[in-house]
Amino acid sequence: MTEFFMGLGLSYGWAWGISTVCGILLIALPLMLGVAMIIYADRKIWAAMALRRGPNVVGPLGLLQSFADGLKVFLQETIIPAAANKGLFLIAPIITFTVALMAWAVIPFNSGAVLANVNVGLLYVLAISSLGVYGVVIAGWSSNSKYPFFSAMRASAQMISYEVSIGFILICVVLWAGTFNLNDIVKAQQGHVWIINGFVANPLLFPMWVMFLISGMAETARAPFDLTEAESELVAGYQTEYSSMSFALYWLGEYANVLLMCALNATLFWGGWLPPLDLPILYIVPGFVWLLLKILFFFFVFSWVKATVPRYRYDQLMRLGWKVFLPVSLLFVFVISGYLMATGHFA
Amino acid sequence: MIQAFAFYLFATLMIASGAITILARNPVHSVLWLILAFFNAAGLMVLAGAEFIAMLLVIVYVGAVAVLFLFVVMMLDIDFAELRAGFINNFPLGFVLAVVLLAELVLGVGAYRAGSLPLGVADGAGAATAGLSNTAAIGALLYSRYLFLFEAAGVILLVAMIGAIVLTHRQRSGVRGQNISKQVARRPEDATINVQPEVGKGVQL
Numbered sequence: 299m300t301e302f303f304m305g306l307g308l309s310y311g312w313a314w315g316i317s318t319v320c321g322i323l324l325i326a327l328p329l330m331l332g333v334a335m336i337i338y339a340d341r342k343i344w345a346a347m348a349l350r351r352g353p354n355v356v357g358p359l360g361l362l363q364s365f366a367d368g369l370k371v372f373l374q375e376t377i378i379p380a381a382a383n384k385g386l387f388l389i390a391p392i393i394t395f396t397v398a399l400m401a402w403a404v405i406p407f408n409s410g411a412v413l414a415n416v417n418v419g420l421l422y423v424l425a426i427s428s429l430g431v432y433g434v435v436i437a438g439w440s441s442n443s444k445y446p447f448f449s450a451m452r453a454s455a456q457m458i459s460y461e462v463s464i465g466f467i468l469i470c471v472v473l474w475a476g477t478f479n480l481n482d483i484v485k486a487q488q489g490h491v492w493i494i495n496g497f498v499a500n501p502l503l504f505p506m507w508v509m510f511l512i513s514g515m516a517e518t519a520r521a522p523f524d525l526t527e528a529e530s531e532l533v534a535g536y537q538t539e540y541s542s543m544s545f546a547l548y549w550l551g552e553y554a555n556v557l558l559m560c561a562l563n564a565t566l567f568w569g570g571w572l573p574p575l576d577l578p579i580l581y582i583v584p585g586f587v588w589l590l591l592k593i594l595f596f597f598f599v600f601s602w603v604k605a606t607v608p609r610y611r612y613d614q615l616m617r618l619g620w621k622v623f624l625p626v627s628l629l630f631v632f633v634i635s636g637y638l639m640a641t642g643h644f645a
Numbered sequence: 646m647i648q649a650f651a652f653y654l655f656a657t658l659m660i661a662s663g664a665i666t667i668l669a670r671n672p673v674h675s676v677l678w679l680i681l682a683f684f685n686a687a688g689l690m691v692l693a694g695a696e697f698i699a700m701l702l703v704i705v706y707v708g709a710v711a712v713l714f715l716f717v718v719m720m721l722d723i724d725f726a727e728l729r730a731g732f733i734n735n736f737p738l739g740f741v742l743a744v745v746l747l748a749e750l751v752l753g754v755g756a757y758r759a760g761s762l763p764l765g766v767a768d769g770a771g772a773a774t775a776g777l778s779n780t781a782a783i784g785a786l787l788y789s790r791y792l793f794l795f796e797a798a799g800v801i802l803l804v805a806m807i808g809a810i811v812l813t814h815r816q817r818s819g820v821r822g823q824n825i826s827k828q829v830a831r832r833p834e835d836a837t838i839n840v841q842p843e844v845g846k847g848v849q850l
Contacts, residue, residue, distance in 0.1 A: 421700035428708025
């Protein structure tokens, strides 16, 4: 895009600046719209599985429900508890929301169609996703209220636990792809097993994908791991004291994070913008359509799990993270690097 | 121009947030300012072209160490009056530390002015290979030239971790843990029986 703006007679610096801003808007605006629609989809799927109708009043088929909700919270009064730490209380939702958008900078939407094509893309995603916990922790502490505080404690322990196994899982992918660049990781999956595009068809990496999917649910605090906002014990968790737009920012950030996890599942294990099969006819469909379809499929899986699986108890969550996922993913790092060494993958 | 601007922005913010880390009254605020300092340090690393180190700094320090820090500090019950009461008692120790730090700074700057030590010969042996990415260059050095130092660091960390676990581990009796494999292996036949008792007669279990 920089070349296009330079063609209009701008200097390189200005052209780069304008094209970057355009790129950010091109990602962030559809993402926000997507989040609004995905909240609607989530409620519809959840309702369908519970044999209910779900939102069906606002707009045709209830499609405008999320916008009505957005308008409602926008018109509400922002309430700051008297005992709260005001500055931090207001910053916390902004951190959650910003961090949820930041990681999208390195997700490739097509061959080379990525805002920041950095060499350490995957590490960037890890770094940004580890920042997400601060929004929750700061909210819990600054609210100066017990339930948000419990929620913040849980959130920090949960995120730390699952990040460890996610790190090992990603190392397996990186070992096989030989790069941290997400675009190159997608390219490495072309025709990985026979004509299937995607690491998931690989018998050594398939268990890694299953663990990544579950860890992703724990990392984004989705059901069955939504202990940070377990309404049966913690009211609404860290959001208890929030109202109006600061509450909505959590809502948006949470779903943007879920979409990001779906996009990572698609990019790292299911071939990203590549079509599912390595057939020339499938390449007629543009890459971003394939990526979008994969993201939507994974979002359906997330909703499906939310609608069917009961919530974990806290000690069970910790057991799964530390006693099951960590040893198994560590074992697979050894097995996969050993296999790659034995077959001369690095030569 | 923009590099210089970014450098001064990151550097100023880092020094400022480092200073506020020490000056802030509330420990939680201190940790948050420390996190901001880490962040700006990562920004400086990116400017220096060391994006791998920058990302590791954010992942390890901001994403893990500082979260645990915050975890502990948040649970402190802070009494500000008590904090100030300890000031006079701790003043001599603090003063000695400050003098030592000042002396080290003066010594360091003086030694630097006197000329640097010939630590190694600049023969280009440690230079990054052209065309190699940051990550690959670090990996190539770490796993070849500095392999033993790297592995020794790993072993030290492992020993420290096992030591911490041994020191804090205690065997408690009478704890009812959940044995998940035992629960999963349990079948309905083991736990339930179907009986049809006659009218007026109980069931002997």
